[in-house]
Amino acid sequence: MTSLGELADQVRAKNAGPFWITLDVFFRNARDYEFVTGSGIMSPRAIGRLYQVDPASVKYFELPALHVVKISFPRPVTAGSFEDRDLHAGQQHVPLAAMALPDPSPER
Amino acid sequence: MSARPGIDQGVGIIFPSGMLGGGFTAESIKRGIAMGATAIAIDAGSTDSGPYYLGAGVAKTSDSAVARDLRILLAAARESRIPLIVGSCGTSGTDAGVDQLAAIAERIAAQDRLSFRMARIYSELRPETVITAIDQGRVRALPPSGELSPGTVRSCSHVVALMGHAPIVAALEAGADVVLAGRATDTAMVAAVALMHGMPEGPAWHAAKTVECGGQCTTSPTSGGVFVRIDPAGFTVTPLAAEAACTPVTVAAHMLYENADPFRLLEPSGALDTSRATYTALDERAVRVEGSRFERAPRHTAKLEGARLAGYETVSIVGIRDPHVLASLDTWLALLRHILEDRVRATLDLDAGSYDLALRCYGADAILGPLEDGAGPPREVGLLCKVRAASQELATAVAKTANPLLLHLPLPGMTHLPSFAFATSPPEMERGASYEFVLNHVLELDHGTDLFRVELSEVSND
Numbered sequence: 001m002t003s004l005g006e007l008a009d010q011v012r013a014k015n016a017g018p019f020w021i022t023l024d025v026f027f028r029n030a031r032d033y034e035f036v037t038g039s040g041i042m043s044p045r046a047i048g049r050l051y052q053v054d055p056a057s058v059k060y061f062e063l064p065a066l067h068v069v070k071i072s073f074p075r076p077v078t079a080g081s082f083e084d085r086d087l088h089a090g091q092q093h094v095p096l097a098a099m100a101l102p103d104p105s106p107e108r
Numbered sequence: 109m110s111a112r113p114g115i116d117q118g119v120g121i122i123f124p125s126g127m128l129g130g131g132f133t134a135e136s137i138k139r140g141i142a143m144g145a146t147a148i149a150i151d152a153g154s155t156d157s158g159p160y161y162l163g164a165g166v167a168k169t170s171d172s173a174v175a176r177d178l179r180i181l182l183a184a185a186r187e188s189r190i191p192l193i194v195g196s197c198g199t200s201g202t203d204a205g206v207d208q209l210a211a212i213a214e215r216i217a218a219q220d221r222l223s224f225r226m227a228r229i230y231s232e233l234r235p236e237t238v239i240t241a242i243d244q245g246r247v248r249a250l251p252p253s254g255e256l257s258p259g260t261v262r263s264c265s266h267v268v269a270l271m272g273h274a275p276i277v278a279a280l281e282a283g284a285d286v287v288l289a290g291r292a293t294d295t296a297m298v299a300a301v302a303l304m305h306g307m308p309e310g311p312a313w314h315a316a317k318t319v320e321c322g323g324q325c326t327t328s329p330t331s332g333g334v335f336v337r338i339d340p341a342g343f344t345v346t347p348l349a350a351e352a353a354c355t356p357v358t359v360a361a362h363m364l365y366e367n368a369d370p371f372r373l374l375e376p377s378g379a380l381d382t383s384r385a386t387y388t389a390l391d392e393r394a395v396r397v398e399g400s401r402f403e404r405a406p407r408h409t410a411k412l413e414g415a416r417l418a419g420y421e422t423v424s425i426v427g428i429r430d431p432h433v434l435a436s437l438d439t440w441l442a443l444l445r446h447i448l449e450d451r452v453r454a455t456l457d458l459d460a461g462s463y464d465l466a467l468r469c470y471g472a473d474a475i476l477g478p479l480e481d482g483a484g485p486p487r488e489v490g491l492l493c494k495v496r497a498a499s500q501e502l503a504t505a506v507a508k509t510a511n512p513l514l515l516h517l518p519l520p521g522m523t524h525l526p527s528f529a530f531a532t533s534p535p536e537m538e539r540g541a542s543y544e545f546v547l548n549h550v551l552e553l554d555h556g557t558d559l560f561r562v563e564l565s566e567v568s569n570d
Contacts, residue, residue: 014366017548083466095479
């Protein structure tokens with residue numbers, strides 16, 4: 001079984017201001033991009049479940065020209081607050097990267 | 109002021125680095141000057157490093173790192189007679205941050221015999237200004253925040269408004285050679301230069317967003333700065349470092365960076381729309397962008413930022429390596445919290461609700477918390493015990509109450525007293541005041557220059 005992070009060129013996370021987190025998934029080519037976007041595994045519902053946030057608050061963007069999927073949602077806790085675990089949200093891509101792709105996934 | 113170039117030639121701007129104080133070479137600036145720069149613009153701030161800098165009103169960068177970069181930029185700008193614009197002085201753009209940078213600039217000018225007209229643009233707001241605007245119905249919440257209450261505004265130690273291009277244009281039109289701006293959008297400095305020279309808003313704001321982190325839009329993000337030329341039809345971006353290149357992908361991808369929406373960027377005067385932008389490689393290193401649009405808003409808005417004191421923190425670090433404890437870490441942590449809360453109640457007369465306690469297990473799940481799905485016990489754990497209370501003394505008193513437990517707490521059923529590995533003596537480290545961001549709102553303005561105060565002075569060392 002292949003994970004999203006294994007197939008993608010890069011999966012990254014970062015704050016988009018102190019109140020939002022944004023995730024970018026860069027694919028190597030149109031084939032990989034289309035396989036994953038076509039599978040629907042990164043739907044707002046799936047992201048909501050994965051990150052324990054309200055699916056209605058999840059923004060999902062497809063950028064076919066760049067082979068990129070972008071996902072943004074409000075941070076469950078504000079950046080730098082007492083409860084915050086990751087000031088820049090720079091490590092929050094890991095759950096997304098670990099997501100399993102449906103079989104059979106494209107060869108790397 | 110430099111002579112205005114012909115509108116068709118466009119406006120060339122050097123953006124030396126992602127942050128003033130981050131470092132770049134004098135050679136890279138010379139290269140940008142040789143490419144025909146109309147101005148040098150740089151950002152000195154961000155909210156990205158957290159609420160402390162705005163809350164405490166101190167800069168993230170050291171004065172010496174800032175002075176080193178500023179000396180190079182002042183020399184280049186004065187020699188070529190082009191303006192230098194610094195945005196978000198002092199990290200958070202407070203009035204003190206602007207004044208601190210002005211003092212550094214004056215010191216360098218005296219040492220290096222430089223003379224120039226300097227503009228300081230202040231963007232800090234008194235609470236009453238914001239509360240009046242709330243009463244007038246001119247303050248709106250941005251998602252995911254709710255309506256702003258006067259109490260929240262009053263609780264902030266500092267409130268700043270983000271300026272767009274308008275106050276910077278006003279300072280340049282008043283003849284400023286050096287503009288030190290308080291809190292500004294990352295894009296305001298570059299856009300101001302382009303717009304005052306008559307360039308259209310789409311290319312101006314998109315170019316400004318592209319270069320706002322310096323080399324981040326190149327193949328070598330740590331290579332330093334970029335040069336951007338904005339003209340009536342679009343803009344062209346080139347790295348300043350010879351070893352770096354801009355490609356259509358690196359340039360287009362920067363629109364994603366730290367931005368929730370990949371096609372739209374909200375600015376005080378409207379919204380940049382890049383959904384129809386085209387990115388073309390001109391050669392191995394330069395990229396041409398066309399088709400950027402800007403929708404002007406019916407009214408200017410200024411985004412507000414505010415941070416308030418949230419208490420005082422004391423932290424301790426202890427290492428756990430015993431596999432028995434690591435195998436039952438959750439049980440051990442629950443027991444630790446339970447006993448600590450009892451002891452704090454008994455010795456300090458404090459209920460669990462009147463202070464905050466976070467137990468972060470680095471090596472286990474400190475970073476992802478409930479999202480962590482790592483299987484099996486960790487090999488070792490660094491436990492960060494973080495206490496926040498109403499005073500430093502109280503926070504440290506709670507941390508000291510935790511000390512014997514962090515050292516010796518056995519698991520239920522253990523017949524011996526374990527000792528864990530403190531990292532330091534004493535383990536308690538006082539972190540001082542702790543702040544939190546509380547404003548995520550915009551204030552509607554009649555003019556883009558409202559709220560922002562421009563003060564001019566002559567720095568003379570002839």
